[in-house]
Amino acid sequence: MRDEPTLQLSEVFYSIQGESSFAGYPCLFFRLSGCNLRCSYCDAKYTYKEPGAATPLSALLTEAARYPNALIEITGGEPLLQEGVYPLMDALLAAGRTVLLETNGSLSIKRVPKEVVKIVDLKCPDSGMAGKMDLGNLALLAPHDEIKFVVSSRADYDWAKAMMGEHRLAEKAKLILSPVIGSLEPALLAQWLMADALPARLQLQLHTLLWQGVKRGV
Numbered sequence: 001m002r003d004e005p006t007l008q009l010s011e012v013f014y015s016i017q018g019e020s021s022f023a024g025y026p027c028l029f030f031r032l033s034g035c036n037l038r039c040s041y042c043d044a045k046y047t048y049k050e051p052g053a054a055t056p057l058s059a060l061l062t063e064a065a066r067y068p069n070a071l072i073e074i075t076g077g078e079p080l081l082q083e084g085v086y087p088l089m090d091a092l093l094a095a096g097r098t099v100l101l102e103t104n105g106s107l108s109i110k111r112v113p114k115e116v117v118k119i120v121d122l123k124c125p126d127s128g129m130a131g132k133m134d135l136g137n138l139a140l141l142a143p144h145d146e147i148k149f150v151v152s153s154r155a156d157y158d159w160a161k162a163m164m165g166e167h168r169l170a171e172k173a174k175l176i177l178s179p180v181i182g183s184l185e186p187a188l189l190a191q192w193l194m195a196d197a198l199p200a201r202l203q204l205q206l207h208t209l210l211w212q213g214v215k216r217g218v
C-alpha cells in the first residue's frame, strides 16, 4: 500500500467565503503552510513563519465530511508548493465537493484539475512580487476561474487595467479588484472602476468586515 500523503497545515477553519465570486457562502478552509513570495501587504505571515502541523490527507477528508454542504477552499501561503495538494483536490472532487483553490500566481496551475475553481492572483507592482508571476497561467484558465488583483495605489490600478487590456483577461476568467485596506480607500477604487467601467468586480474582504480585528480563523 502506498504511504498516505501528509500536508503541512497552518489552520483549518469554517467561515464565510470572503473574496471571490463565491463570497458570502459558507466555506471550509484548509490553509496550507509555506509561501514562496513575500508580498508587502501580507497579512498571513504566520503561514511561512510557522511550520504548521503535519496532517494526513484522511484527517482533512474527515473534516470535510463534517460540513457536507459547504464549499471547500484550499489556500495558503501558497498551496501548490505541497505535492499533497494534488491528491487532496482529487479526493475532494471524487467526493462531489465544490473546491476552490487560491494561489499566488507564481506557480503553474497546469496540474490542477479543471473542475477546481482557481482563484489566481496577479500581483500588482506595489506588492513587490509582480515580477514573480507565471503568465503562462493565463492560457490555462477556464471561464469559472478568477483572476484577482490586490490593489494598493493608483499605479497598481493602472497596471491592472493595462494587464486586462493587453491580455484580454475578461475573455479568460472572472476579474476581481480588491483594495489593500489601510493603503487604498475602497470608495476610491470603486470610483476608478466605475469611471473606466472595467469588466471587473470590486471585492471587499467580507470576512474582515464581519469579524473586524480577527486575524486568524476567519
Ligand code: SF4
Residues within 6 Å of the ligand: 035, 036, 037, 038, 039, 041, 042, 043, 044, 045, 047, 076, 077, 078, 104
Ligand atoms: S502570496 Fe499570500 S501568503 Fe504569500 S506573501 Fe503574498 S500575501 Fe502573504
